[in-house]
Amino acid sequence: MNEFEVKTYYAIALDPIHIGAGGARLGRVDLPIIRDPATNLPKIPGTSLSGPARTYTAMQTNRYRWKKDGKEYSCAGRGGEGGEKHCGSVNPACPVCVPYGFSKGSGNSMQGLAQFFDAQILLFPVASLTGTVWVTSSIVLEGLGLNSEFQAPENGFYPLGEQLKDKRKLNFGWLMLSRGEGSGDLTNLSVPDMVKQRAVLVSDKLFPKIVNTNLEVRTSVSIDPATGTAEEGALFTYEAIPRGTVLRFDVIYNSGKYFRVGEQELRTEDGGEVGTQWVKAQVEKGLKLFEILGIGRMGTRGMGRLKVLNLEKGDC
Ligand SMILES: [Zn+2]
Incomplete structure (x- = not known):
């Protein structure tokens, strides 16, 4: 044992x-x-x-x-x-x-x-013109025992997923990137196929930028516990992992x-x-x-x- x-x-x-x-x-x-x-x-x-x-x-x-x-x-x-x-x-x-x-x-x-x-972000969803793509980087994939080298182009993306293999350009929110040379294989990762097929690798430098500019920011209203109604001028915004x-x-x-x-x-x-x-x-x-x-x-x-x-x- x-x-x-x-x-x-x-x-x-x-x-x-x-x-x-x-x-x-x-x-x-x-x-x-x-x-x-x-x-x-x-x-x-x-x-x-x-x-x-x-x-x-x-x-x-x-x-x-x-x-x-x-x-x-x-x-x-x-x-x-x-x-x-x-x-x-x-x-x-x-x-x-x-x-x-x-x-x-x-x-x-x-x-x-x-x-x-701590839970770390492994694949982060971003809206693009072709639908949602999931972004990841070499550092976040490290130590997962995937038996694959992950190399991303410095200022572009490398498609890990089948569905994006023919894309030459992709937008990540407001950021437009071109496809570059890279390597990596997610086949053995225990995440849904839909995510793997639409996964792209970016550099460790770009990854936090893409994540931090595509977090969800929501607006909510504070409720006054005494009256159960919205407090005047008490709108607040909060961030969330999407x-x-x-x-x-x-x-x-x-x-x-x-x-x-x-x-x-x-x-x-x-x-x-x-x-x-x-x-x-x-x-x-x-x-x-x-x-x-x-x-x-x-x-x-x-x-x-x-x-x-x-x-x-x-x-x-
Ligand atoms: Zn007990």
């Missing part, structure tokens, strides 16, 4: 997704989204994935609000002040507290066995085999080992609901649904 497994997930945004950076406005936008300081590319922090995943796993396993021995628990969320609402059971292992962690004071806490990393964006994120699943919490071994409900497969199965029960309930705080505005494309087939 392995001590850990790294799984790369691919996901497609079914709605615009807004994960706010908080604080100050950026240029023309009141509510900017979070960006990676190194690349200036929008991203979704790992905590914005693990938070909702935890809640949804709790919903799927009846640990959202539940009772044991007359005591009330909620394994979703932060577990109240000091985490006392988390059950913190390791034998049998709680399907929420063990994968996502809990803290109930000294000797009775553990870091989750699942570690979430629908159709393909993202990738990694989760490391650690085995609980060698863990002890307060001298206790970790065991599953039927007395089995808490291995990586068990941890992954619990987390994926939560990831499955991303496409229905979404992530981010703007779910009520019809935003945030994210379909994870490569979940294990199972009964969850």
Whole structure:
């Protein structure tokens, strides 16, 4: 049995997704989204994935609000002040507290066995005269084990997808680019064929520019909570990652085999080992609901649904 497994997930945004950076406005936008300081590319922090995943796993396993021995628990969320609402059971292992962690004071806490990393944009949809094309670059494709060299022309595009092979010029929003020499093959990537067939490679320098100038900017109205009506002059604009964006994120699943919490071994409900497969199965029960309930705080505005494309087939 392995001590850990790294799984790369691919996901497609079914709605615009807004994960706010908080604080100050950026240029023309009141509510900017979070960006990676190194690349200036929008991203979704790992905590914005693990938070909702935890809640949804709790919903799927009846640990959202539940009772044991007359005591009330909620394994979703932060577990109240000091985490006392988390059950913190390791034998049998709680399907929420063990994968996502809990803290109930000294000797009775553990870091989750699942570690979430930031979601990065992998293929970004842009409107062109021939319809939507998905843009990517060498750097964002790195480390995906595709066994292909990705080389983009410096100031042009290279079509990765069949449907664009005969295009000599393409517009990316307002930007017009010519086809150049390049290489790359997306055949083995676990994303929809429609996306792969309309994928184009651009340089690592051009990619953030195309993304940042084609983000969705929406206008909304602030609602006064007291009266339920629109506040006067309270229009605000917010940025979002557009629908159709393909993202990738990694989760490391650690085995609980060698863990002890307060001298206790970790065991599953039927007395089995808490291995990586068990941890992954619990987390994926939560990831499955991303496409229905979404992530981010703007779910009520019809935003945030994210379909994870490569979940294990199972009964969850
Ligand atoms: Zn629990």
